Amino acid sequence: MAAESPSEGYLFDLYRQYIGEPEDRTDVYLGFGLFLGGIGFAIVALLLYLWSSTFEARTASHLAWAEPAYALAMVALPVLMLGIVVLLPSERRVLYTSIAGVAVAIVAIGGFLYAYPDHWNGYGYDYTAQVVAVYAVGLAGITASTGAALIAHYLDMARTAKHVETDDDEDDDPELSDADVQRDIDDAMEGVELSWGGVEKTEHNRLSFSENEFDEVNVDTAAGTKTTRSSGVDQQVAGLKGLKGGETTTTTSSSTVDDQTQKLKELREQKRREEATGDDDTGAFSFFTTVRSRLREILDRN
Structure with a gap:
């Protein structure tokens, strides 16, 4: 098996840290790609909008930078939320709802590009209300599916934690009586011989002397020694x-x-x-x- 690249290892570490064990490698790559892509779209949209503000309003230069800034801002939020749904271990219907919501939002973004600037915000036929309504429907579908995926994920985590806690409680030893403890001690000490003091009994040779063992030994008591004999x-x-x-x-x-x-x-x-x-x-x-x-x-x- 080929070694994982540093980026692959980092993405999987993030997934395991904040979500859990991944079920499919594609979900990890696609989910992080959509999530980071939505953040990237939002940053680019902000930069384009700031740049467009340096030009006079509704001039050709202003509209040339403002139009893509608005479009990217409208794309960023649905893509980011779709990435969250893909990352979470949600059901298929939740994922399909998110995809449908993103599709509706993309239709609304297409209407915006058609209407802006000639038929937008009081100009021309003014399709502002229609475009915003369609975009809101798509965004609502994505928001609902994302919330369902988050709730399902937290409920699954709570069930897992409760199951683990229950298993730990079942593994605990029941309360033992004094008789059980004494029986366990007797079983453990069976076959072990101990003498007084807790020292294990060992087989060894002992020295013994008879009463007449040292009768032939002559002890010289003349060299200043003192002999004491007592009775009683x-x-x-x-x-x-x-x-x-x-x-x-x-x-x-x-x-x-x-x-x-x-x-x-x-x-x-x-x-x-x-x-x-x-x-x-x-x-x-x-x-x-x-x-x-x-x-x-x-x-x-x-």
């Missing part, structure tokens, strides 16, 4: 508060005060025996070694 609900709650920073934790031990006092007495007796021997270097070394071993034993018991 109160002590566990106190431990949790300590983790939050609200309370300090307390380290407990299973050894009694008497045991610790006995160990200290043994250390003092050993120190006195080492001082009695007189071997300071060996005694001092043995003292620190013994103290360290005792402390380690106390920590291991804890």
Whole structure:
């Protein structure tokens, strides 16, 4: 298919914008041609009349320009109105009425050209009344057909808009009850497993440990670490508060005060025996070694 020319595309765009989708390409071309032609005739008639006014009235020069100016002005209006009828999607009888009216107007224009200026407006036989009457009949027919075409077009547009609005109303979903909404949700969520929090359940591996899993692991607690063992609900709650920073934790031990006092007495007796021997270097070394071993034993018991 050949590409449309710029003028063709513009005319069709105008038609779709102000009238609707064209049914026939000929109607678009002929309608716009008659409409624009009527406007052109009116402009030319005005220019000729202005030019004729520069001459003395009823002189040969004045009549030579005035006669075509009047004739074109009489043609412009029927042609313009016929173009409107052709453009509108009207019935055939309306179009035929317009054509008949234009034909009657053309007959009246021919009578004007015959009568003007010798038998016009008080001169000669004066056919002014007859010509004007025939022209008025033709113009009335064109006006009636144009009005009918416009009314039919607006009624058709109103019916189309109402039909579209009705279709939109029918397409709207009816009011749904709570049971219907819940049923739709259940249907949509069927087959979907969700855990707490709305996170979709997924299959994965979990790590598990037996009670004796770490029995063989030796943790050195001698390097300045503190071991806390608690039993009972109160002590566990106190431990949790300590983790939050609200309370300090307390380290407990299973050894009694008497045991610790006995160990200290043994250390003092050993120190006195080492001082009695007189071997300071060996005694001092043995003292620190013994103290360290005792402390380690106390920590291991804890």
